[in-house]
Amino acid sequence: MSSRLVRLVADVLELPVDQVDAQTGPATTAAWVSLRHLQIVAAVEDAYGVAITPREIRAIRSVADLRELLARRGVDE
Amino acid sequence: MTRAERMSQHLNRALHELFAADERAWLLGEDVVDPYGGAFKVTQGLSTAYPDRVLSTPLSENGITGVAGGLALCGDTVIVEIMFGDFVGLAFDQIINFLTKSVAMYGEPTPMRVVIRCPVGGGRGYGPTHSQSVQKHFIGIPHLALFELSPLHDAADVLAAALRRGEPSMLFEDKILYTQRRYVDNRVDERLAFELLGADRNWARVYDPGAAAAPTLVIAPGGVANRAIAAARKAWEQGRNVEVLVPARLYPFDVDGVLGLLDGADGVIVAEESTAGGTWGSEVATRLYAAAWPLLRRPIELVSSAATIIPSAPHLERAVLLSADTILERIMHRSTGESAASGAASHDRAAPPWETPGTVVAQAAEQGVAVSVPKLNNNDDSYVLLEWLVPAGATVEIGQVIAAVETSKAIEELAATHAGVLRQDLAAGADCVPGSTIGYILSAGAFPAAAPPAAEPSVVAQPALPGRPLPPSQRRIADVVAASHREIPVAFTAVRVDVTAALAYARRAADETGADVSLTEVVIAAVATLHEQFPALYAQLTGDGRVIDAAQPSVGLTVDVGTGLFLPVIRDAAKLDLGDLADTVVELRMKALRNRLREDDMAGMNFLVALNNTPGVIYAQPIIPPGVTCALSVPDVHREVVLDVGGEVRERMMADLGLAYDHRLVNGAQAGAYLAALGAALQL
Numbered sequence: 001m002s003s004r005l006v007r008l009v010a011d012v013l014e015l016p017v018d019q020v021d022a023q024t025g026p027a028t029t030a031a032w033v034s035l036r037h038l039q040i041v042a043a044v045e046d047a048y049g050v051a052i053t054p055r056e057i058r059a060i061r062s063v064a065d066l067r068e069l070l071a072r073r074g075v076d077e
Numbered sequence: 078m079t080r081a082e083r084m085s086q087h088l089n090r091a092l093h094e095l096f097a098a099d100e101r102a103w104l105l106g107e108d109v110v111d112p113y114g115g116a117f118k119v120t121q122g123l124s125t126a127y128p129d130r131v132l133s134t135p136l137s138e139n140g141i142t143g144v145a146g147g148l149a150l151c152g153d154t155v156i157v158e159i160m161f162g163d164f165v166g167l168a169f170d171q172i173i174n175f176l177t178k179s180v181a182m183y184g185e186p187t188p189m190r191v192v193i194r195c196p197v198g199g200g201r202g203y204g205p206t207h208s209q210s211v212q213k214h215f216i217g218i219p220h221l222a223l224f225e226l227s228p229l230h231d232a233a234d235v236l237a238a239a240l241r242r243g244e245p246s247m248l249f250e251d252k253i254l255y256t257q258r259r260y261v262d263n264r265v266d267e268r269l270a271f272e273l274l275g276a277d278r279n280w281a282r283v284y285d286p287g288a289a290a291a292p293t294l295v296i297a298p299g300g301v302a303n304r305a306i307a308a309a310r311k312a313w314e315q316g317r318n319v320e321v322l323v324p325a326r327l328y329p330f331d332v333d334g335v336l337g338l339l340d341g342a343d344g345v346i347v348a349e350e351s352t353a354g355g356t357w358g359s360e361v362a363t364r365l366y367a368a369a370w371p372l373l374r375r376p377i378e379l380v381s382s383a384a385t386i387i388p389s390a391p392h393l394e395r396a397v398l399l400s401a402d403t404i405l406e407r408i409m410h411r412s413t414g415e416s417a418a419s420g421a422a423s424h425d426r427a428a429p430p431w432e433t434p435g436t437v438v439a440q441a442a443e444q445g446v447a448v449s450v451p452k453l454n455n456n457d458d459s460y461v462l463l464e465w466l467v468p469a470g471a472t473v474e475i476g477q478v479i480a481a482v483e484t485s486k487a488i489e490e491l492a493a494t495h496a497g498v499l500r501q502d503l504a505a506g507a508d509c510v511p512g513s514t515i516g517y518i519l520s521a522g523a524f525p526a527a528a529p530p531a532a533e534p535s536v537v538a539q540p541a542l543p544g545r546p547l548p549p550s551q552r553r554i555a556d557v558v559a560a561s562h563r564e565i566p567v568a569f570t571a572v573r574v575d576v577t578a579a580l581a582y583a584r585r586a587a588d589e590t591g592a593d594v595s596l597t598e599v600v601i602a603a604v605a606t607l608h609e610q611f612p613a614l615y616a617q618l619t620g621d622g623r624v625i626d627a628a629q630p631s632v633g634l635t636v637d638v639g640t641g642l643f644l645p646v647i648r649d650a651a652k653l654d655l656g657d658l659a660d661t662v663v664e665l666r667m668k669a670l671r672n673r674l675r676e677d678d679m680a681g682m683n684f685l686v687a688l689n690n691t692p693g694v695i696y697a698q699p700i701i702p703p704g705v706t707c708a709l710s711v712p713d714v715h716r717e718v719v720l721d722v723g724g725e726v727r728e729r730m731m732a733d734l735g736l737a738y739d740h741r742l743v744n745g746a747q748a749g750a751y752l753a754a755l756g757a758a759l760q761l
Binding site for chain 1: 592638659660667671
């Protein structure tokens with residue numbers, strides 16, 4: 001797991017890095033509410049220089065999904 | 078020839094040499110030991126080589142400096158690292174009441190070999206409290222010498238010179254320098270050479286050996302040296318000869334080392350990054366006037382950063398901080414024959430341009446093209462200039478977005494209608510009316526750029542009022558809700574709706590498409606389908622008592638993602654399937670998050686869905702925006718245990734949907750029927 005992506009998500013969720021892993025998502029983490037979801041997307045777009053479509057935003061359910069999305073874009077985490 | 082060291086490496090090596098040569102040298106500071114090696118890596122390796130004498134300390138600038146004073150009293154050598162010079166104020170008492178006094182107050186001279194290192198300066202986006210240039214606050218303290226790291230001087234020599242004084246010193250280190258390389262072999266570039274002058278080699282002089290014209294002298298501390306050199310290069314391209322003079326020791330100022338260069342010079346400019354007023358530059362000017370008045374052809378001019386805080390945002394930081402272009406403008410401006418008196422009086426940045434615009438502004442109005450605020454909607458008499466997106470003095474292209482203006486509904490961007498240099502006449506945060514001029518685009522080169530206006534000039538100009546102004550984003554909403562309250566006789570009805578089926582429907586849609594759908598979209602879809610059956614609830618009542626029916630349901634949605642409350646609109650919502658609706662909602666919320674909602678995104682609403690679904694909220698009465706007849710509130714859902722028709726106990730998910738309606742157009746019976754139909758439409 002990319003520590004940079006995990007750090008980024010942990011930053012937005014205001015959680016310690018060790019409480020965030022691939023499975024972390026709205027279903028597992030109370031802090032991951034809809035506003036945080038958008039902020040995570042914005043942070044990923046900014047950090048990796050990618051544009052994420054609304055459909056993709058709705059499909060993201062975990063850090064692993066974010067990682068897959070970046071991989072599809074050919075972005076090196 | 079090998080490449081010159083970067084300045085952080087160079088200073089690091091100088092410290093290693095000092096520790097190797099002086100067994101009584103200490104280094105104290107926050108996080109200075111390995112592997113961290115200091116916030117800017119200047120002390121790397123030192124604690125490994127000298128673990129007993131390089132100590133990481135608690136976060137106490139006062140304490141660190143006091144301990145340094147104690148060690149110095151015992152005859153030791155101490156280097157203190159203040160992590161950010163902005164915080165050296167916390168050590169001020171130790172400096173003025175202990176370290177410097179100890180040199181002379183015990184009846185015999187007492188050497189105090191302390192160097193307090195202070196990283197200073199901006200340009201790295203560290204914001205108002207980690208970017209300042211605090212040198213000026215330490216000028217004039219007896220027995221305190223000030224030095225500044227320079228790419229033209231050997232740092233080991235500077236440290237040795239500081240310690241040789243037997244008095245406390247401060248070494249200011251511009252953070253921008255750390256990653257830059259130093260100049261060696263008396264060369265700056267192919268054209269420019271440099272030499273060190275004076276018996277103590279305190280002055281570095283950067284000059285063009287082939288130039289014949291009388292030079293303009295730019296005196297700059299080490300942190301500004303590269304900006305001054307860049308300005309000198311550009312001035313040379315425009316036919317001006319400029320020499321840059323950089324002292325290693327700022328204070329006491331070394332007049333003698335530079336006197337010989339003043340004779341024949343075509344003016345002196347002192348460039349420094351601090352804010353104007355009581356500066357090192359003022360000290361330089363005072364000393365030079367006293368010592369060299371007959372040699373000066375013109376008044377000495379000072380350039381510095383704008384008199385405001387240093388913003389974090391890079392484009393704003395660039396607008397505030399002293400730049401090479403600021404120095405260049407002063408060099409070129411004074412060379413066009415501007416009289417000495419007016420040059421000093423009207424353009425000295427010691428007098429901020431927003432306080433004394435002087436003749437410069439009038440000239441600009443004639444030479445430039447006005448930046449005007451267009452009429453953006455039919456609702457507002459005035460807007461707020463939210464932000465300049467290009468710094469004052471920057472060159473802009475046709476079509477380039479230069480400013481953001483906020484209306485009562487949205488933020489609109491203004492693009493440049495001409496190419497040229499931007500001048501800003503109105504400060505961000507100020508009101509502007511449609512058709513007004515907020516700045517000018519000047520023909521490039523016609524005019525020296527003005528510094529950015531103060532963030533809140535009206536606050537500066539007026540007596541302080543109690544309280545604080547309503548933020549612009551909230552003023553926009555305040556206007557909308559106040560108008561609603563004035564104009565709309567509102568009535569309100571709520572119903573408890575079983576949304577178990579609607580939630581299950583949203584889940585099924587999410588599972589089928591792999592993308593989340595929420596109750597919000599299901600409700601919006603239901604609201605859209607009810608338009609045909611209940612046209613009056615989507616109609617608009619005009620001022621003269623006429624009713625205009627909506628051709629299509631265009632559903633507004635409250636969006637608040639921390640950037641203010643917005644009411645963007647999903648147009649023709651009945652034509653969108655659930656997935657498209659969900660996409661649109663996400664798109665609008667992302668736009669709000671990024672401040673990209675535009676007037677167009679807000680236009681055409683004929684029904685509002687107000688989300689009040691903060692956890693625990695079970696009931697809310699929404700405000701009806703003017704021009705709309707109904708607003709439906711969607712609260713958080715809650716669990717209830719109910720008896721079904723067969724007498725079985727069941728757990729259901731419930732929501733109390735509330736309908737606020739304009740009673741001029743809609744009566745209670747219609748509202749009740751509408752809510753009943755909505756409840757039925759949600760039993761999917």
